[in-house]
Amino acid sequence: MGSGQFSFLFFLCFCQLSFSSSIPHSCRKDQSYALLEFKRTLIIDPSLVTSSSYSYTSSWNMSRDCCSWDGVVCNEMAGHVIELDLSCNSLVGKIDSNSSLFQLSHLQRLDLSLNNFSSSHISPEFGRFSSLTYLDLSDSYFSGQIPSEISHLSKLQSLYFSGEMLKFGPHDFEMLLQNLTQLRELHLTSINISSTIPPNFSSRLTTLSLGSTGLYGIIPESIFHLPNLETLVLQNNDQLSGYFPKTKWNSSASLMELDLSGVNFSCNLPESIGYLTSLHSLSLKNCNLRGPIPESLSNLTHILDLDLSDNSLNGTMPSGMFSLPSLSRLVLSNNHFSGQFEDFNSNSVIWIDLSNNQLQGHLPKSIENHVNLTGLVLSFNNFNGSVDVSFFADLKQLYYLDLSYNCISLTNENKHNVTLPGSLMSLRLAACEVKELEFLRSAKLLWHLDLSNNKIEGRIPDWAWSNWIISLKSLNISHNMLASVDSIPLQSANAIDLRSNFLQGSLPIPPISTRFFFISLISVGRSLRLFAI
Numbered sequence: 001m002g003s004g005q006f007s008f009l010f011f012l013c014f015c016q017l018s019f020s021s022s023i024p025h026s027c028r029k030d031q032s033y034a035l036l037e038f039k040r041t042l043i044i045d046p047s048l049v050t051s052s053s054y055s056y057t058s059s060w061n062m063s064r065d066c067c068s069w070d071g072v073v074c075n076e077m078a079g080h081v082i083e084l085d086l087s088c089n090s091l092v093g094k095i096d097s098n099s100s101l102f103q104l105s106h107l108q109r110l111d112l113s114l115n116n117f118s119s120s121h122i123s124p125e126f127g128r129f130s131s132l133t134y135l136d137l138s139d140s141y142f143s144g145q146i147p148s149e150i151s152h153l154s155k156l157q158s159l160y161f162s163g164e165m166l167k168f169g170p171h172d173f174e175m176l177l178q179n180l181t182q183l184r185e186l187h188l189t190s191i192n193i194s195s196t197i198p199p200n201f202s203s204r205l206t207t208l209s210l211g212s213t214g215l216y217g218i219i220p221e222s223i224f225h226l227p228n229l230e231t232l233v234l235q236n237n238d239q240l241s242g243y244f245p246k247t248k249w250n251s252s253a254s255l256m257e258l259d260l261s262g263v264n265f266s267c268n269l270p271e272s273i274g275y276l277t278s279l280h281s282l283s284l285k286n287c288n289l290r291g292p293i294p295e296s297l298s299n300l301t302h303i304l305d306l307d308l309s310d311n312s313l314n315g316t317m318p319s320g321m322f323s324l325p326s327l328s329r330l331v332l333s334n335n336h337f338s339g340q341f342e343d344f345n346s347n348s349v350i351w352i353d354l355s356n357n358q359l360q361g362h363l364p365k366s367i368e369n370h371v372n373l374t375g376l377v378l379s380f381n382n383f384n385g386s387v388d389v390s391f392f393a394d395l396k397q398l399y400y401l402d403l404s405y406n407c408i409s410l411t412n413e414n415k416h417n418v419t420l421p422g423s424l425m426s427l428r429l430a431a432c433e434v435k436e437l438e439f440l441r442s443a444k445l446l447w448h449l450d451l452s453n454n455k456i457e458g459r460i461p462d463w464a465w466s467n468w469i470i471s472l473k474s475l476n477i478s479h480n481m482l483a484s485v486d487s488i489p490l491q492s493a494n495a496i497d498l499r500s501n502f503l504q505g506s507l508p509i510p511p512i513s514t515r516f517f518f519i520s521l522i523s524v525g526r527s528l529r530l531f532a533i
Contacts, residue, residue, distance in 0.1 A: 026065045027074055028078075031080060031104065032066040034081075034103040034104055035069070035072065035081070038101045039060055041093050042057070042092065043091070043092050044057070044089070044090050044091060045116065055086075055089040055091065056070035056085075057086065057089065066081070072084060073109075075106065078106075082107060082108045082131075083108060083109040084104065084111070085111045087113045088115070091112075091115040091116065091117075094117060095123060096120065096123060097125050099123070102125040102128060105128065106131055107132055109134040110132060111135075112136065113136045113137065113140055114140065116141045118141060119143040119144075120142055121143060122144070122147055122150075124147040124148075124149040126149065127149025127151075128152075130153070130155070131155060133157045134156075134157065134158045135156060138162040138163070139162055141163065141165070142163060142166055143165035143166060145166075145167055145172075146167065146168050146169075146191070148172050150176060151176040151179040152179070153180065156182060157184045158185040159180070159183065159185070159186055159188075161191055162187065163191070164190050164192070167192035168191065168194075173198075174198045177201060178198075183204065183205060184204050184205060184206050185205075186209065187207065189213070190212045192213065193213040193214055193215055194214040195214075195216075196217035196218075197210075197219060197223070197240075198220075199222050200222070201223065203226060204228060205226050205229055206229060207231040208223070208226075208233070209232075210233065211233045211235040211236050211259070212235070212236040213237060214239070215239070217241075218242055219240060219242030219243075221245060224244075224245050225249060225250035226250065227250050227251060227254070229254060229255055232257070232260075233257065233259040235259045236262045237263060238263075238264070240264065241265065243265070244269075244272060244273070245270075246272055248272065252277065252278070255278055256279060256281070256302075258276065258281070258283070259282075261284065261287065262285070262286050262287070264287065265284075265289055267289065267290070268291035269293060269297075271294045272296075273294065274296020274297055274298070276300065277301065278302060279302060280302055280304045281303070281304060282300070282303060282306050282307070284308050284311070285307050285331075286309070286310040286311065288311065289313055291315070292314060293308070293315070293317060293318055295318050295320065297320075298318055298321055298324070300324060301324060301326065303324055303327055304329065304348075306321075306329065307329070308331070308332050309335070310333070310334045310335075311335055313337065314337065314338070315339075316338060317341075319342055322342050322343065322345060325347075326346075328348050328350050328351065330349065332353065332357070333353045333355040333356050333357070334355070335357055336357065337354070337358065338357070338358045340360060341354060341359050342364060343365070343366040344364060344366045344367065344370065349370055349372075351375040352373070352375065352376050354377070354378055354381065355378060355380055355381070359378075359383060360381070360382040361383065362384065362385045363378070363408075371395060371397070373395050373397060373398055375401075376400070376401050376403075377401075377402045378403055379430075383407065384406065385408065386409045387403070387408050387410055388410075388412065389410065389412045389419065389420055390414065390418045392420055395421055396421050396422075396423060399445075402427075402428040403429055403432055404430035404432065404450065405430055408433070409433035410433060410439075412438060418439070419438070419439050419440065419442040420440060420442065421442065421443075422443060424443045425445050425447045425471075426447060426448040427448070427449050429451055430451070431454065433454065433455060434451055435454070435456060435457070437460070437461060437464055443467065444467045444471070446472050447471055448472075448474045449475050449477075450474075451476065451480070452476045452480070453478075453479040453480075454479075455480065455481060456477065456482060457480075458483055458484075459482060459484050459485065460477070460485065468490060469491055470491055472492070473492060473493060473495075474494060474495045475493060475496050475497070477498060478498060479500040480500075481501060482498070482503060483503065484503060484504065485503060485508045486505075487508055488511060489511075490511050490513075493514050494514060494516070495514070495515065495516040495517075496510055496516070496517050496518070496519075497516075498519040499519060499520045503519065503520070504521065505521075507519065
């Protein structure tokens with residue numbers, strides 16, 4: 001055979017070999033059997049299946065290639081299962097070390113979150129998935145100690161665990177951080193870590209979420225300088241303390257969510273917070289912060305959610321804060337702010353809570369223009385003046401309104417044509433000089449109603465009981481001047497307070513749903529407190 005013919009035949013063979021190797025393989029039988037055996041060990045809880053969801057495993061059978069099964073992704077060249085997503089599949093059962101799941105040794109992504117694995121321990125066999133880059137076992141009722149073998153998964157980029165029944169062994173958390181150098185996302189919410197925070201983290205981290213984990217000691221400043229960090233959540237670790245960097249943070253260009261609620265800082269809020277110009281969400285609730293809010297906070301032009309409640313912050317609120325263009329939720333309650341509530345120029349705002357401060361003056365007229373407002377909480381301040389019902393008439397999305405315990409007088413100049421929005425579900429107007437109920441004619445969705453310490457006379461009109469009969473859970477109309485309440489036609493009320501009125505006659509019978517019923521009658525000359533448990 002000539003060399004030319006040999007070369008041609010070699011070329012043909014090479015092309016055939018190359019072509020055959022590029023043809024996608026079907027699912028390997030051992031992979032199909034492993035998946036079906038795994039399915040056999042679990043059941044589907046029908047009570048958890050909704051009309052918009054179903055369990056992927058219910059459609060698994062040998063009549064179709066397993067690479068086409070719901071939740072399964074294969075390597076096309078070899079036919080190995082490389083991804084398994086059974087999140088929120090209503091699965092119930094146990095996963096022990098003999099589970100056929102661990103025969104899927106080529107897995108790169110595994111998501112078993114939002115199921116019920118019946119307090120199974122997390123098997124050390126999970127540590128043998130050497131190719132795994134994504135592992136999510138959150139909210140799936142695993143229990144016990146997280147095996148140290150998880151730290152062997154050196155390719156992991158995303159790790160999600162959660163649940164109060166899980167815990168780390170001594171030093172396992174530190175070992176995990178040392179070994180998993182490729183980590184980008186680490187979510188360990190509500191895991192019992194009970195450790196200090198090690199100083200060294202993967203510089204690749206974009207998300208670090210360690211809320212409610214029993215961490216203690218001092219937050220290492222190195223966390224604030226992780227160059228790619230986008231989300232930092234350390235909330236509800238009340239044995240944790242720390243110091244804010246006084247200079248620009250290395251993560252300032254990337255950080256979008258910062259939640260340090262409950263961490264003890266015992267300091268003023270630093271100007272450096274204003275350098276975090278990419279922030280979308282900032283929560284420093286109950287951090288023992290004091291002093292004024294720095295003007296630099298007005299630089300947070302992308303902020304959507306700002307919560308500085310339950311601190312000892314004082315002074316006036318920076319005017320620039322009320323002009324942040326993206327702000328939708330502002331919570332500054334339980335501080336010592338003084339001065340006035342200035343006009344709010346942020347058109348995106350939907351929730352404002354300034355309760356329990358020392359603010360004064362009239363409510364700003366600009367509130368009338370915030371038609372997307374869903375919550376306004378201004379109780380326990382020193383606001384004053386008359387506020388007409390029409391002030392809120394155009395706020396058609398408003399479901400929570402609390403003006404209690406200020407120096408406000410609620411008026412209703414046009415009794416028959418103007419009412420509070422029908423969207424209201426919680427209304428608290430204690431000590432607001434309320435004299436009648438006409439302004440509530442449109443409020444048919446109320447769950448909670450507090451009209452205590454007002455000047456309401458006579459009796460509650462029939463149309464009001466009709467409006468409240470199904471929805472109302474809590475009614476407080478104590479310390480008024482009601483003369484009679486013949487019956488209480490509420491079907492689901494849990495708490496009713498009618499004390500300190502001028503009620504006479506027979507005692508009205510509370511609904512069967514009522515657990516707490518308070519009433520005082522003039523005719524018997526004594527106060528009755530009834531509890532139905």
